[in-house]
Every structure is written in structure tokens, then in C-alpha cells.
Amino acid sequence: MFSFIKKKLGWGNSPVEPTEAPTPPSPAPAARPSTAAAEGTGATQAAAAPAAPVAPTATAPAPTTAAETSTPPERRSWLDKLRAGLRKTGSSIAQVFTGTQIDDALYEELEAALLMADAGVAATEFLLGDLKRRVKEAKATDPSAVKGLLIEAITDLLQPLEKGLVVGLHTPTVIMVAGVNGAGKTTSIGKLTRHLADSGQRVLLAAADTFRAAAREQLLVWADRNRVDIVSQEGGDPAAVTFDAVQAGRARGCDVVIADTAGRLATQLHLMEELRKVKRVIGKAMDGAPHEVLLVVDGNTGQNALSQVKAFDEALGLTGVIITKLDGTAKGGVLAAIALWSRERHAPVPVYFIGVGEKLEDLQTFQAREFAQALLN
Numbered sequence: 262m263f264s265f266i267k268k269k270l271g272w273g274n275s276p277v278e279p280t281e282a283p284t285p286p287s288p289a290p291a292a293r294p295s296t297a298a299a300e301g302t303g304a305t306q307a308a309a310a311p312a313a314p315v316a317p318t319a320t321a322p323a324p325t326t327a328a329e330t331s332t333p334p335e336r337r338s339w340l341d342k343l344r345a346g347l348r349k350t351g352s353s354i355a356q357v358f359t360g361t362q363i364d365d366a367l368y369e370e371l372e373a374a375l376l377m378a379d380a381g382v383a384a385t386e387f388l389l390g391d392l393k394r395r396v397k398e399a400k401a402t403d404p405s406a407v408k409g410l411l412i413e414a415i416t417d418l419l420q421p422l423e424k425g426l427v428v429g430l431h432t433p434t435v436i437m438v439a440g441v442n443g444a445g446k447t448t449s450i451g452k453l454t455r456h457l458a459d460s461g462q463r464v465l466l467a468a469a470d471t472f473r474a475a476a477r478e479q480l481l482v483w484a485d486r487n488r489v490d491i492v493s494q495e496g497g498d499p500a501a502v503t504f505d506a507v508q509a510g511r512a513r514g515c516d517v518v519i520a521d522t523a524g525r526l527a528t529q530l531h532l533m534e535e536l537r538k539v540k541r542v543i544g545k546a547m548d549g550a551p552h553e554v555l556l557v558v559d560g561n562t563g564q565n566a567l568s569q570v571k572a573f574d575e576a577l578g579l580t581g582v583i584i585t586k587l588d589g590t591a592k593g594g595v596l597a598a599i600a601l602w603s604r605e606r607h608a609p610v611p612v613y614f615i616g617v618g619e620k621l622e623d624l625q626t627f628q629a630r631e632f633a634q635a636l637l638n
């Protein structure tokens with residue numbers, strides 16, 4: 262149903278190579294022999310040395326038009342939902358380019374449209390500056406050409422966020438998931454689990470959202486549906502549950518352990534501290550873990566999404582983001598804001614997946630060019 266290559270997780274039209282592979286704890290890569298790789302659907306790739314860093318240029322630009330025909334149906338329907346979700350934003354940006362002149366009025370309108378799209382002041386200014394440079398360089402005279410150049414500018418800004426989630430470098434790969442209440446953590450974990458399970462990965466879930474019984478049950482349903490193991494404990498301590506899960510994951514030889522945590526606001530300091538504790542405890546259960554700390558962000562929260570990314574990053578050190586609900590009234594510009602912030606950070610925080618609904622196939626990998634095009638359609 263989607264292409265899965267051993268060591269990388271990416272479904273949709275082109276799985277993305279890691280730009281920078283995490284270092285395995287021991288000199289010998291913790292990879293399993295290639296026989297295990299054969300379990301994955303279509304995983305014909307040999308278990309090549311996983312730690313070999315791959316040049317960022319390996320992430321080919323993926324021209325959507327050419328790829329359109331080879332795009333799997335679930336990716337196409339996902340893209341349709343993404344386009345539909347971003348349509349309002351797209352049409353107000355596209356409106357800017359319907360005139361006959363490239364003048365100050367065009368740039369002013371574009372500035373307003375980007376701000377309306379939730380790109381934020383800094384990313385808007387950055388994009389405008391970059392666009393003007395491109396327009397000058399290309400000696401463009403037609404507003405419609407400017408639109409094409411804006412797609413290029415947005416693609417280049419977003420490119421560093423395009424990176425595949427890597428599993429298989431560690432056994433288990435431990436993924437900790439955080440975010441505010443209702444962001445879509447549990448749903449995204451459920452979808453991710455299903456994709457992993459379908460590719461022959463053995464997954465164990467940790468129900469570390471111990472505050473709400475409903476949250477635990479929700480994860481149980483997903484675990485049940487996906488026939489994966491779950492460690493859960495009524496009213497237990499989130500750190501203890503996670504510790505048990507990582508230990509169980511190691512003992513059972515699981516490929517991936519995913520910890521679902523309780524939602525919290527970055528301003529709830531005691532809860533943020535608890536989250537830090539969960540992370541520390543994971544490290545005690547397994548050296549070098551968690552290998553991924555993911556933040557799930559509701560795409561409808563506008564500029565607040567960037568504040569969340571910053572705050573959770575400060576507390577936990579994020580390794581990736583999942584943006585959900587881009588099917589709704591989300592404006593999508595927030596990715597530009599995250600990308601610009603990411604440039605100033607020592608390493609970009611990739612957007613691993615984008616959610617456009619509640620169904621399994623509604624969670625797909627992020628691609629910069631495709632997204633830029635969807636944003637301006």
C-alpha cells in the first residue's frame with residue numbers, strides 16, 4: 262500500500278533519505294540481518310550500513326506534475342484533501358498574481374496574504390525579500406511568473422523540513438510523542454502504528470497518557486485494531502509506564518516503541534517537567550533513547566503552532582513534527598514560520614508527516630515542493 266524501505270519510513274511517492282543518520286550506540290550498527298528486512302512489504306533493500314549519512318542532495322525535488330501519474334491513489338486522495346484544506350489560503354495568495362504589473366501594490370497584497378496564511382511576520386518578510394531577489398534575477402515582467410518564483414521560494418524555505426522518519430537503526434527505535442490536548446497525538450500514533458505494522462515492524466505502544474481513562478482506551482482500540490502490544494496501567498505514573506514499555510520492547514525484540522503522552526500546554530510548567538521526566542526515564546531504560554521526540558501540532562492553531570514548537574523544543578529537544586488537521590480551515594503558512602525558525606536552530610526540525618483527516622491514509626509524508634504547490638493552488 263505504500264513503499265517502505267528498510268531503515269526508512271516513508272510512504273507516498275518517494276521515501277526520503279535521512280540527511281543525517283543518528284549515530285548507533287555501538288560501533289557495529291544495531292541493524293538486524295537483511296533476512297529481517299524481507300518481512301517488510303516491498304522491502305527488497307539489503308540492510309546496508311544504516312548509519313551512512315546520505316547527502317542532503319539525495320532528496321530529489323520530486324516534481325509533482327511528472328510524478329502525478331505514478332502517485333499511489335491514497336497519496337493522490339491525501340493531496341486532494343490537502344489542496345482542498347488550503348484552498349482558501351491558496352486562492353487569496355493566487356489572487357495577488359492576477360494583475361498585469363509587478364509593482365509595490367502586488368508586494369503589499371502578497372505580504373497581507375502571507376500574513377493571513379499564518380506565515381508570521383518573520384517568514385513573510387523573508388519570503389518577500391527572497392522573492393524580490395528572484396524576480397530581479399529572472400527579469401520577470403509578468404505577475405504569473407512571480408507566482409512560479411514564489412513557489413520556488415517557498416519550496417526552498419521548506420526543503421530542510423523534508424526528511425523521512427528512520428526506523429531500524431536501533432532495536433527498538435523509541436519514539437516519544439508530545440503535544441497539547443486534542444492535537445491529534447493518539448490518532449497519529451494509531452495511523453503510524455498501522456503503517457509500521459503493515460510493513461512488518463513489530464510495534465509496542467506505551468499508554469503514558471495516564472490522566473484520562475478515555476485516552477488509554479483510545480490507544481487500546483488502536484492497538485487492538487493493529488494487533489500490536491500495549492503497555493498500559495490505570496492511573497499509573499507516566500514515566501513508570503514508559504519505562505516498563507521500553508524494557509518490554511527490548512525484551513520482546515520489538516522494532517519500535519511509541520509512547521503516547523498526556524496533552525499539556527507549554528505553560529503548564531509542572532506538566533512540562535513531568536514530560537522531561539518521561540524522556541529521562543526512557544534514557545534509563547535504554548541508552549540513547551528516545552531516538553525520536555515528536556511534537557504533534559494542530560495545523561489550525563495558526564501562529565500558536567510555532568510557539569508550541571519552540572516551547573516543546575526547549576523542554577525536550579524535538580527531532581520531528583507531525584502537523585495534523587490541514588484538511589480543515591488551516592492555512593498552512595505556519596510551515597513557513599517553522600521553517601524559518603528551524604534555520605536559526607542548530608538543526609532543522611523535520612516535518613515527518615501531515616494529517617488531513619481521521620482515516621489511516623490521511624497521514625502522509627511531507628514534501629516541500631508538493632506543499633508549496635498546494636499552498637498556491
Ligand SMILES: Nc1nc2c(ncn2[C@@H]2O[C@H](COP(=O)(O)OP(=O)(O)O)[C@@H](O)[C@H]2O)c(=O)[nH]1
Binds near residue numbers: 444524
Ligand atoms: N480533521 C482531522 N481531524 C483529526 C486529524 N487528526 C486527528 N483528528 C481528530 O482530532 C481529535 C483529537 O485527536 P486525538 O488523537 O485524540 O488528540 P490527542 O489529544 O492529541 O491525542 C479526534 O477527534 C481526531 O479524530 C486530522 O488530521 N484531521
Ligand SMILES: [Mg+2]
Binds near residue numbers: 447448470521
Ligand atoms: Mg491522546
